[in-house]
Amino acid sequence: MGLASCKPERDAERQNRQIESQIRMENQANKRKVKMLLLGISDSGKSTIVKQMRFFKNSRLVDKQNTYCRVNYLDGFNETEVVNAIFVIRNNIIDAFKNISNIILHSDINSVIKLFAHESGKIEMMQEVDELKIINTVRDYTCIKEFFERFSCHPAVPDHIHYFFPNLDRIAVANYIPTPEDIIHMRQTTLGVHEISFDYTKHTIRLIDVGGQKTERRKWIHFFEGVTAVMFTCSLASFNQTTEEEPKSFVEGNGLRKQSIPAVLWESSLNKVQNRIMVRSSGKARVEKPGMINRLDEAVELFRSIRENHFLRTSTFMLFLNKVDLLAKKLSIIRFSEYFPDYKKWINGDNSVASVAEFIESMFREGLEPDQKIYAHLIQATVTTNVEFTFALCCDVIFERNLEGTTLE
Numbered sequence: 001m002g003l004a005s006c007k008p009e010r011d012a013e014r015q016n017r018q019i020e021s022q023i024r025m026e027n028q029a030n031k032r033k034v035k036m037l038l039l040g041i042s043d044s045g046k047s048t049i050v051k052q053m054r055f056f057k058n059s060r061l062v063d064k065q066n067t068y069c070r071v072n073y074l075d076g077f078n079e080t081e082v083v084n085a086i087f088v089i090r091n092n093i094i095d096a097f098k099n100i101s102n103i104i105l106h107s108d109i110n111s112v113i114k115l116f117a118h119e120s121g122k123i124e125m126m127q128e129v130d131e132l133k134i135i136n137t138v139r140d141y142t143c144i145k146e147f148f149e150r151f152s153c154h155p156a157v158p159d160h161i162h163y164f165f166p167n168l169d170r171i172a173v174a175n176y177i178p179t180p181e182d183i184i185h186m187r188q189t190t191l192g193v194h195e196i197s198f199d200y201t202k203h204t205i206r207l208i209d210v211g212g213q214k215t216e217r218r219k220w221i222h223f224f225e226g227v228t229a230v231m232f233t234c235s236l237a238s239f240n241q242t243t244e245e246e247p248k249s250f251v252e253g254n255g256l257r258k259q260s261i262p263a264v265l266w267e268s269s270l271n272k273v274q275n276r277i278m279v280r281s282s283g284k285a286r287v288e289k290p291g292m293i294n295r296l297d298e299a300v301e302l303f304r305s306i307r308e309n310h311f312l313r314t315s316t317f318m319l320f321l322n323k324v325d326l327l328a329k330k331l332s333i334i335r336f337s338e339y340f341p342d343y344k345k346w347i348n349g350d351n352s353v354a355s356v357a358e359f360i361e362s363m364f365r366e367g368l369e370p371d372q373k374i375y376a377h378l379i380q381a382t383v384t385t386n387v388e389f390t391f392a393l394c395c396d397v398i399f400e401r402n403l404e405g406t407t408l409e
């Protein structure tokens with residue numbers, strides 16, 4: 001009688017133990033799943049970071065059904081992507097020439113420049129041989145060459161052309177095959193939201209890349225739930241640019257001094273003290289015309305609104321201060337204080353990358369409570385080793401906080 005009444009109890013206990021151990025295992029597995037969001041305004045370098053992950057040595061890409069893709073998929077780009085890149089890169093070059101033609105346009109300028117300025121769409125519709133002939137003709141014009149020499153840091157000059165212009169001999173030919181480096185430098189605006197998933201050390205990472213244009217931002221909120229980490233990307237080179245959606249300002253440089261730019265692996269010293277430092281900038285760039293927004297100011301504003309979002313209150317925030325190579329190039333001919341007069345009050349006469357980057361970083365930290373941590377890194381997203389190293393540093397922090405159970409997932 002007694003035995004008979006104990007048996008169902010023991011069965012129930014066993015079942016309970018099984019359920020508890022299953023829950024424990026699921027919790028552990030969940031803590032190893034990490035959802036990361038790449039946010040930032042357009043052209044800040046989010047998709048470039050994602051592209052670099054194809055080259056990471058320490059990770060395996062996982063497809064939507066969670067089965068592993070062949071490992072060699074990660075060794076670069078597939079054939080379709082390479083063929084697609086031929087056309088995207090040519091369009092990048094035509095767009096850059098179009099912007100420049102619009103600036104140097106005056107009455108006695110020749111018909112090819114006019115074609116770029118007014119009807120560049122026609123060039124993209126031409127036979128390949130004619131398209132290449134036109135690209136090669138215009139790039140040899142003295143006015144175009146001079147423009148690149150004197151005004152390479154003009155805000156209307158797209159960032160990618162610093163890389164593509166010196167490589168035109170190789171690119172503007174009929175049998176051109178893009179190299180991985182070419183694809184890293186190409187510019188393709190992200191529309192919609194893209195996700196890649198990959199195993200990294202003991203974790204499975206879902207990395208979500210969004211489009212940064214104003215019209216794309218309303219889609220972001222749908223992905224804010226359960227975010228372990230936000231990687232906010234900002235272009236340091238945007239300090240003399242206005243937003244893409246606004247007309248560009250015209251700012252002249254004094255001619256480019258050639259200098260070699262070292263690859264930078266730099267973790268901000270401000271990470272150690274977080275927001276206890278006195279924030280010395282009050283930000284806000286001087287803009288020429290009403291209605292225009294400086295792109296750096298826009299990035300700071302956007303960061304602030306995201307930082308205050310209720311859904312992201314427990315997420316870890318990483319700040320990627322990107323395009324340090326272009327910042328160095330610009331600072332060799334432009335004084336940062338011409339755009340941000342407050343910089344002069346903070347530190348006078350020092351136009352170095354380190355000092356300007358620290359000022360920009362403090363703009364992002366301004367107004368944060370001491371317990372609101374952000375981890376800032378100076379990066380060059382076009383350099384794989386730089387992104388891989390920085391990503392590893394970030395993951396150390398993110399995984400540690402995740403296992404402490406401080407995040408939602």
Ligand SMILES: Nc1nc2c(ncn2[C@@H]2O[C@H](COP(=O)(O)OP(=O)(O)OP(=O)(O)O)[C@@H](O)[C@H]2O)c(=O)[nH]1
Nearest residue numbers: 042043044045046047048185187190212323380381
């Ligand atoms: N020189 C240089 N170029 C960079 C760097 N990072 C990104 N770029 C270039 O900047 C351009 C824009 O980069 P994307 O990654 O497409 O920017 P995004 O943030 O994804 O832009 P949206 O998709 O419009 O939101 C590309 O041509 C990149 O090659 C960098 O560190 N240095």
Ligand SMILES: [Mg+2]
Nearest residue numbers: 046047189190
């Ligand atoms: Mg993108």
